[in-house]
Amino acid sequence: MIEVRVPATTANLGPGFDCLGLALQLHNTVELELADGFEVEITGEGEHTLARDERNLVLQAALRLAERAAKTVPGLRLTQHNAIPLARGMGSSSAAIVGGLVAANALLELQMDRSELLDLAAEIEGHPDNVAPALLGGLTVCCFEGELLCERFPAPDGLTAVVAVPDFTVSTEEARLVMPRDVPHADAVYNTTHAAVTLASLLSGNYDLLQGAMRDRLHQPYRAHLVPGFEATLQAALDAGALGAAMSGSGPTLIAFARGREAEIAEAMQQTFAAFGVRAETMSLRLDDIGAQVVERV
Secondary structure, X not given: OEEEEEEEEEEOOOOOOOOEEEEEEEEEEEEEEEOOOEEEEEEEOOOOOOOOOOOOHHHHHHHHHXXXXXXXXXXXXXXXXEOOOOOOOOOHHHHHHHHHHXXXXXXXXXXXXXXXHHHHHHHHHOOOOOHHHHHHOOEEEXXXXXXXXXXXXXXXXXXXXXXXXXXXXXXXXXXXXXOOOOOOHHHHHHHHHHHHHHHHHHHHOOHHHHHHHOOOOOOHHHHHHHOOOHHHHHXXXXXXXXXXXXXXXXXXXXXXXXXOOHHHHHHHHHHHHHHOOOXXXXXXXXXXXXXXXXXXXX
């Protein structure tokens, strides 16, 4: 039996749409072993809604890897312990995909390297911004140019991620449908420059740049109506001392980076959401510098 821990992730970081990702210290656990058929047990997030057969995303990823390696698998027994909220913009699907790939790679002794696993994970997910930090940990920067180009950096030092997780879901598909096919050239330039400064700020440790740099014109304005109180809650986080704030992935979770005053920031976000009729859970999470890891082999 193979046990794998996979972190939650946040993507985009404001202007880095489909490019920037960061791993967070909130983990799902995947336990996988060979069996005569397919069995699934799930506890925690999604225990009453996720598929318990071969439609399960962890199993699908594991079987895709086996197929790519030309390995016949008679069956698998899967146990999932989920802490990452589903469809909230914290990389739950990416954690499932990466967990299935890493567990199957170890269980079947395939010895595929991280770059091969990342390519398949991005192929399954359709974009790399969550699967990359889920697999590699730290801060990742990715793009496609005929092939997947990806660079990983250590998690920025001294930052805490304060997340406000609303009690409703937004699917990635829904969030992508509301975005326009074309955007003004000025908005494209705006995001290019702001994404570059966001990355420079995180790498240099000059976090004073984040508040301005993390602003976005490519996706957040079009998705804001999906999250009541979005703009006001972001501003409340900044007013309470956050260094920068943005929608986490496709939402509805909002993320604020802090170096102190985490409790005040969390309370401000929760109360502002509440003023718009949104109940939200808040968490203060450290950044994850490890990524997916095999923690036990039995």
